[in-house]
Amino acid sequence: MAAGASARCLSVRGALRLPLRCRWAGVCEPERGCRFYSKSAALPKDEGTDVTGIEQVVIPKKKTWDKVAVLQALASTVNRDPTAVPYTFQDDPYLIPTSSVESRSFLLAKKSGENAAKFIINSHPKYFQKDIAEPHIPCLMPEYFEPQIEDVSEAALKERIKLKKVKAAVDMFDQLLQAGTAVSLETTNSLLDLLCYYGDQEPPADFYFQQTEKSEELEQTTEENNKRASVKAAHQAGVTWKARNNAERIFALMPEKTARSYCTMIRGMVKHRAYAQALDLYTELLNSRLRADVHTFNALIEARALMANEKFEEKWNGMLELLKHMSVQKVKPNLQTFNTLLKCLRRFHAFGRMPALQTLREMKAIGIEPSLATYHHIIQVFYQPGSSAKAPSLIIYDIVNELAGKAFSPKDLDDDMFFQSAMSVCSSLRDLELAYEVHGLLNTGDNRKFIGPDLRRNFYYSKFFGLLCLMEHIDVTLKWYKDLIPSVFFPHSQVLIGLLQALDVANRLEVIPQIWKDSKEYGHTYRSNLREEILMLMARDKHPAELQAAFADCAADIRSTYESQEARQTAPDWPATPLNCVAILLLRAGRTQEAWRMLGLFRKHNKIPRNELLREFMDSAKESSSPAQALEVVRLASAFSLPICEELTQRVMADFAISAEQKEALGHLAALSSDSDSDSSDGDSSDGDSTKGR
Amino acid sequence: GEWAVRVVPWSRELPGAWRALHTSAVCAKNRAARVRVGKGDKPVTYEEAHPPHYIAHRKGWLSLHTGNLDGEEHAAERTVEDFFLRKFMLGTFPGCLADQLVLKRRANQVEICALVLRQLPAHKFYFLVGYSETLLSHFYKCPVRLHLQTVPAKVVYKYI
Numbered sequence: 134m135a136a137g138a139s140a141r142c143l144s145v146r147g148a149l150r151l152p153l154r155c156r157w158a159g160v161c162e163p164e165r166g167c168r169f170y171s172k173s174a175a176l177p178k179d180e181g182t183d184v185t186g187i188e189q190v191v192i193p194k195k196k197t198w199d200k201v202a203v204l205q206a207l208a209s210t211v212n213r214d215p216t217a218v219p220y221t222f223q224d225d226p227y228l229i230p231t232s233s234v235e236s237r238s239f240l241l242a243k244k245s246g247e248n249a250a251k252f253i254i255n256s257h258p259k260y261f262q263k264d265i266a267e268p269h270i271p272c273l274m275p276e277y278f279e280p281q282i283e284d285v286s287e288a289a290l291k292e293r294i295k296l297k298k299v300k301a302a303v304d305m306f307d308q309l310l311q312a313g314t315a316v317s318l319e320t321t322n323s324l325l326d327l328l329c330y331y332g333d334q335e336p337p338a339d340f341y342f343q344q345t346e347k348s349e350e351l352e353q354t355t356e357e358n359n360k361r362a363s364v365k366a367a368h369q370a371g372v373t374w375k376a377r378n379n380a381e382r383i384f385a386l387m388p389e390k391t392a393r394s395y396c397t398m399i400r401g402m403v404k405h406r407a408y409a410q411a412l413d414l415y416t417e418l419l420n421s422r423l424r425a426d427v428h429t430f431n432a433l434i435e436a437r438a439l440m441a442n443e444k445f446e447e448k449w450n451g452m453l454e455l456l457k458h459m460s461v462q463k464v465k466p467n468l469q470t471f472n473t474l475l476k477c478l479r480r481f482h483a484f485g486r487m488p489a490l491q492t493l494r495e496m497k498a499i500g501i502e503p504s505l506a507t508y509h510h511i512i513q514v515f516y517q518p519g520s521s522a523k524a525p526s527l528i529i530y531d532i533v534n535e536l537a538g539k540a541f542s543p544k545d546l547d548d549d550m551f552f553q554s555a556m557s558v559c560s561s562l563r564d565l566e567l568a569y570e571v572h573g574l575l576n577t578g579d580n581r582k583f584i585g586p587d588l589r590r591n592f593y594y595s596k597f598f599g600l601l602c603l604m605e606h607i608d609v610t611l612k613w614y615k616d617l618i619p620s621v622f623f624p625h626s627q628v629l630i631g632l633l634q635a636l637d638v639a640n641r642l643e644v645i646p647q648i649w650k651d652s653k654e655y656g657h658t659y660r661s662n663l664r665e666e667i668l669m670l671m672a673r674d675k676h677p678a679e680l681q682a683a684f685a686d687c688a689a690d691i692r693s694t695y696e697s698q699e700a701r702q703t704a705p706d707w708p709a710t711p712l713n714c715v716a717i718l719l720l721r722a723g724r725t726q727e728a729w730r731m732l733g734l735f736r737k738h739n740k741i742p743r744n745e746l747l748r749e750f751m752d753s754a755k756e757s758s759s760p761a762q763a764l765e766v767v768r769l770a771s772a773f774s775l776p777i778c779e780e781l782t783q784r785v786m787a788d789f790a791i792s793a794e795q796k797e798a799l800g801h802l803a804a805l806s807s808d809s810d811s812d813s814s815d816g817d818s819s820d821g822d823s824t825k826g827r
Numbered sequence: 828g829e830w831a832v833r834v835v836p837w838s839r840e841l842p843g844a845w846r847a848l849h850t851s852a853v854c855a856k857n858r859a860a861r862v863r864v865g866k867g868d869k870p871v872t873y874e875e876a877h878p879p880h881y882i883a884h885r886k887g888w889l890s891l892h893t894g895n896l897d898g899e900e901h902a903a904e905r906t907v908e909d910f911f912l913r914k915f916m917l918g919t920f921p922g923c924l925a926d927q928l929v930l931k932r933r934a935n936q937v938e939i940c941a942l943v944l945r946q947l948p949a950h951k952f953y954f955l956v957g958y959s960e961t962l963l964s965h966f967y968k969c970p971v972r973l974h975l976q977t978v979p980a981k982v983v984y985k986y987i
Contacts, residue, residue: 223956227977228949235949242950246957254965266935266968273968 215620232656233623237587285312287320294320294327299335302327303379310386321383322393328380329401332372374407392423399425403432411436424462430455431473438477445481449488452477468504471496472545475510482517486526489514505583506545508532512554516561529558533570540578549585553593560596565604568597594622602631607639623655626663633666643680645671646687659698661708664691668714675721685722688715692731709740717746720753728753729762732769742769744777751781760789764798771802779803864987872926873984892932905932908967912939919959922946925981936970937963945977 199205218229222239230236254261258275266273280296282289285308293302302324309316316324384390384398395418402411415433418425425433437451452474459466474492478485489511496503515526533555541548552575559568574580584590594617601610614632618624624632629652636644649667657663668691671684692715695707716731732750735742747766754762763785770778782803785791791799861878862871877886890909894902913928920943929940943952956973963971 223952223975225975225977227945228952228975230949238950239953242953243957246954246959247961249954250958250961250965253962261965264968270968273965275965 213620215616217620231619231623231654233587233591234656236623285309287314287316290316290324291320294323297327297331297336299327299331299333303383306383318387318389318391321387322391322397325380325383325394325397325401328378328383329397329404332374332401332405333378333380334372372405374402374405374410376410390421392418392425395421395423396425396429399429400432403436406439408436408440412440419458424464427459427464427467427470430459430464430466431469434470434473435477438480445484448477449481449484466499466501468501468507468544471501472504472506472510472547475507475514476547479510479513479517485514504544504548505541505551506547508536509547509551509554512551512558516554516558525562529555529562529567533567533574536574537570538577539574541580541583543582549583549589552584553589556593556596560600563600563604565600568600572597591622591625595625595628598624598628599631602628602635607635607641610635611644618651619655626652626657626660629657629663630666633670637670642670642676643683646683649687649690658694664694665708665710665714667691668711668718672714672717681718681722685718685724688718689724689727691715707734707738707740712738712740713743713746716742717749720749725753725757729765732765735769736772741773741775744775747775747777747781751784755788758789760785760791760795763789764791764795767799767802771805862987867986870981870983870986872982874926876984876987889927890930892930908937912937912963915963916941916959919955925978936972937967938972938974940974941976942982943975943977944981945979 218224221243222229222236228239230239254275255278258277261275264274278296280289280292280298280301282292285305287309290302290305290309293305306316306321306324380398380401384394387394395414399411399414399418402408402414411433415425415429433455434452437455438448440448443451456466459470471492475489478489478492481488493503493507493511496507511532512529515528552571555571556568559565559571575584584593598613598617601613605613610632629648633645633648636642636648645667652658652660652663668688671688675681676684691711695711699707712731712734716728719725719731720728728750732742747770750766751763754760754766767778767781767785770781782799785799786796857878859879862869862875874886874889879886882888890905892902892905893899894905909930912930916928916939917924920941923943923946925942925944931938931940947955952975956975960971960973
């Protein structure tokens with residue numbers, strides 16, 4: 134309505150003009166100046182500006198915009214630049230990484246520079262005290278890691294707990310007890326928290342500079358296919374709970390134990406894999422008629438699932454028992470509860486499917502919004518890696534349909550594993566449409582954040598691009614190639630080989646020299662399987678002239694990489710296939726000099742030339758009408774005692790005008806080869822086998 | 828010469844060899860930010876080749892901040908910070924700086940734009956970038972960002 138439109142103006146204009154506008158509500162038009170940023174098109178203009186019957190003016194609530202609403206609006210107009218590197222790198226050709234190894238090493242170098250600076254700042258805090266920032270920025274002030282209070286008192290204990298000095302805190306606690314001073318319950322509980330969190334060990338040595346390092350170690354330990362969670366757990370909590378350690382001792386010494394003390398102990402035990410003790414302590418808690426909180430129940434569910442020597446049904450029943458206790462004690466479950474349930478169900482293989490669906494239904498019934506981690510666990514339950522070849526479940530389609538168009542916010546630590554597992558399922562099902570949908574979900578809103586760190590992003594995009602190479606039309610694939618590589622990920626050589634095979638199928642071999650040039654930039658210059666694939670594809674068929682010339686240039690380039698590799702290694706070894714291919718390509722493009730030089734290399738590296746190669750060389754010798762070259766070919770064939778030698782000899786006799794000595798030499802060679810043929814054919818064949826191998 | 832007579836009291840009678848103080852105003856040659864002309868074998872960059880009267884004509888400024896505008900304060904603090912930053916960068920990137928730094932201040936951030944030679948491998952550059960950004964941010968309590976541009980050698984404008 135015009136009234137509604139003018140009411141919007143009212144909220145812009147402010148309270149002052151309100152009474153004035155009220156009278157004019159019927160006749161004023163929406164002013165051009167008060168248009169907000171909105172994603173939709175212009176305000177709908179209602180019919181007619183004359184308003185008969187002025188209704189009650191309903192003033193809507195004032196909209197409050199986020200402080201950065203304007204910046205968000207501007208940001209939504211800009212897409213990713215496929216030619217740029219992430220902004221953490223310096224924008225300079227010398228400083229831009231060209232492979233994933235380099236990008237990782239640059240980021241680590243930068244981080245270690247920051248750690249060095251922090252070390253200097255914290256060692257000389259007196260130079261960094263001048264505080265000119267208004268308002269105060271606490272993270273730019275130097276930090277103190279050594280305890281200041283020296284006397285034996287509770288304040289000193291609290292300080293050591295805050296600084297996370299485990300051993301010092303325990304010593305201080307013992308000193309206090311010996312001196313007879315009672316330590317307050319609160320402080321004892323926080324000491325227990327510290328001990329249980331670190332499992333009675335000191336925090337890791339590089340704790341203060343940890344930050345992202347720890348998560349990077351975790352990824353290094355996870356394989357691409359997300360191996361069993363138990364391996365991950367073993368790496369994560371390398372500390373095991375020792376019996377009668379300080380935590381248990383202090384717990385026993387406490388005169389009164391609250392629910393919080395029990396809860397901390399239980400959670401610490403579960404974190405450090407003392408499952409049976411955790412469950413025993415829980416029964417003790419129940420006997421003391423105390424209530425556990427939701428985090429403790431989550432830990433207990435995990436403990437129940439990880440206990441050894443039980444069947445799946447018993448474990449599941451145990452977990453259901455705990456849930457019943459939860460409802461009896463009126464503890465509301467949260468997202469973590471359900472995610473823990475699903476994570477444990479992964480271990481139950483096929484048995485876990487029905488309970489997983491039940492859990493999901495329960496979650497929705499209670500009204501807890503599932504996070505990406507929930508769906509990740511469900512995918513893992515239904516699509517076990519290495520499962521049998523039965524018809525795969527179709528639940529992934531339901532999941533993707535449900536998630537379409539939703540933007541997520543981080544709620545669980547495992548949220549960033551969803552896209553990796555979803556894409557690997559798409560890849561194993563060979564479904565391109567689904568992959569597009571998953572990719573669309575990734576680009577909705579802020580979901581890009583959930584792609585995870587380097588390794589997972591590489592895995593996701595490798596699978597995605599591999600699927601594109603297999604199933605998509607080649608033009609579209611090449612467009613994706615330009616878009617994704619190298620700005621999003623550096624391709625593995627397998628990915629590039631997949632792309633080459635796709636080009637082969639689509640008969641677009643002219644792109645190959647470009648792919649080789651790109652591969653050199655991504656650090657694959659000396660990758661044998663890639664080079665051989667490229668050479669084989671180029672050398673297989675004959676092509677028109679310019680293409681052949683381009684192929685020959687590419688082959689010469691590859692040859693130079695082999696040569697430089699030879700120079701570096703002490704035992705140079707050039708495999709047979711590349712030798713063959715390079716020679717053929719050079720010959721076909723008319724670079725005869727180099728091609729004949731390649732022939733010499735066959736003898737040097739003791740590799741057998743193929744029959745087609747020798748025939749082509751014979752053809753070329755015929756074209757240049759040079760009997761000497763023809764003889765050269767025959768000599769080479771006889772040196773390896775190839776069966777084709779006879780055919781070549783006859784051809785030379787027939788096609789070429791050879792002189793008398795040459796005929797004699799031919800006769801010799803023929804005799805030689807036939808002799809050695811008849812003498813030791815076994816030796817020859819074994820010889821042939823060993824030289825054919827690389 | 829004889830014009831010294833206007834200052835010396837007129838009790839002087841004897842002409843001839845005598846010495847006087849130079850009491851007229853001194854007018855020394857300008858030496859600020861100028862590279863003296865040599866034999867034609869001294870390479871100079873564009874920055875060095877132009878003396879300061881070319882600023883705003885052929886040169887830009889090396890340090891950009893609003894402290895010198897009307898009504899703005901703390902211009903002197905900015906200048907002192909500039910000195911410290913230039914000295915710090917000179918020491919942290921030994922032998923790598925190809926030209927003077929350009930310092931830009933925007934809101935409360937400081938952006939240091941440096942032209943560096945390719946003396947160090949790239950990961951060492953990243954180490955120094957992380958180190959200087961963090962140290963300077965903690966020192967000045969504001970975000971300090973470093974932008975590097977590498978060149979193979981000093982960019983010579985002319986030889987003088």
